[in-house]
Amino acid sequence: MTNIDYVKVFESSSAFPRPSSFCPSYGTAGFRADASLLLSTLFRCGLLVAARSLLLGKSCGLMITASHNQVSDNGVKLIEPDGSMLPQDWEPAATALAQCSTDQEVVDSLRSILTTGVSASTLNTPSCEGILSVLFGYDNRPSAPDLLKAAVAGVAALGVQHQDVGFVTTPMMHFVVHQWNSPCRPASTHEAQETYFETLIGAFEQLVEGLPRPPDGGQLLIDCANGVGAHHLVKVQQRLWSAGLQMVLFNTGDGQLNMECGADHVQKERVAPTGFPELKPYSRCCSVDGDADRLVYFTVAGSTSEGTTMLLLDGDKIASLTAAFIKDLLKQLPDSVGSDIKVGVIQTAYANGASTSYVKEQLLLSVECTPTGVKYLHQAAHSYDVGVYWEANGHGTVLFSAELLRRLEKAERVCSAAKDLLLLSKVINQTVGDAFSGILLVEAVLRRKAWSLSQWDGLYQDMPSRQIKLKVADRALITVEDAERKCVTPAGLQKDIDALISEYPAGSRAFVRPSGTEDAVRVYSEAPTQEQANDLACRVGKAVYLQAGGVGPMP
């Protein structure tokens, strides 16, 4: 084990005291808060990720972003050497370290992580400092430079090197960290970013080779949320145009990050983003979030004279399209390659009920429901040969098992479906949900099926739903079970929710859970009509407000 200079850790820590009123905890996707509160958290995450790198003998990553949150927030996501997220059994240690009140507590907490470890299996791995480093990436929030300095100080306190990857999307960062630890490690993080684009775009070009451009000319209007995605999309516009995909970029940085734009806004409010031109019916549009790991498509139906309706093609529709396409390809494999392939679609409680029915009843695939947060979906997806997962908000990907990929590689010369599946596995960023990879995936599948947006939308019709959020004095008092579909405390709240649901037609449902990324409680409802869904959400929101210490306006 490396000799850790705990005196240095103590001294470095003193420059980053935790604000006394701030009690950070590792949430749905790492730490997130108003950026002014986060210096101590970033320093300590620097310590943690360096400790993890030393224990594993490999390079880990740290991404500074608050994704879809407002520009004054920021946050941190920690990345494993294989490009996956921090293992869940490390989250309590991350929270404990972030919450320490004194520098001595920081030292003790770190010592406990490094000596007793949180997972026995990681402890025996030899350290190999010198060849390992921590990789840093960040989005375009103004608070990033100061937070980066704090994180660098944390890594340096453990004597670990670092690499500044620069402005990157979260999924690029996951891919780069994965590459950095692969046997053919790139010469620089810049080269790793080039490999990312080459892998995804190269596979897309092969999937659509020789196919006619879409009937609408291949134009895709993209809302970049004024986030870091625009910075990179602009560089690949020309090349994709040659492959028949004309990306027209909006909200590229001229407005405020995530302000009335971005995937979260479009999905939750069901409106076109600000800064968009008036839409022609069925024109292809999509929206990514601030760190470009979420994607939703949208368009309008109807004529301008009669008024248009916004159509949202969310994560559930992307998952359904993808699962349907993969299922078709798998059917074409010879029995020797593909008779026993286990395919699963993983969703959360927010998945629209119509999508769940479509996957189960039309595609005849199994559906699994996990708690909110891609860390849960990603883990569940690993237990299938093909694990398709998306959150309704557009965050998701597909995992192909190593065994299936081996079988496909053997068959690709003689079987075009095997070749296509292998290309799909490259277009898809398997480390994490990725908006850019999602765009290439959707565009390739639509082109292969010669489908318009309206045909894709017609896979199934969404059940009307409503999502609202409200504030309570302490959202930790609301606890949930059964993949967040049932409320355990406050006692009696679930009984009230059940009684409300029973007043609506069969098939209606509603649930409540505390957000892991915002100081808010979320209520979700589904019912046969939009009015009923709105009404149910509002009434459940009121019950939560009254029983769980609501503050501010009552829903």
Ligand SMILES: CC(=O)N[C@H]1[C@@H](OP(=O)(O)O)O[C@H](CO)[C@@H](O)[C@@H]1O
């Ligand atoms: C209902 C909803 O959209 N929740 C989002 C949101 O989590 P909350 O814990 O609900 O705040 O942010 C997460 C991170 O981006 C994302 O994984 C999740 O799906």
Ligand SMILES: [Mg+2]
């Ligand atoms: Mg995001």
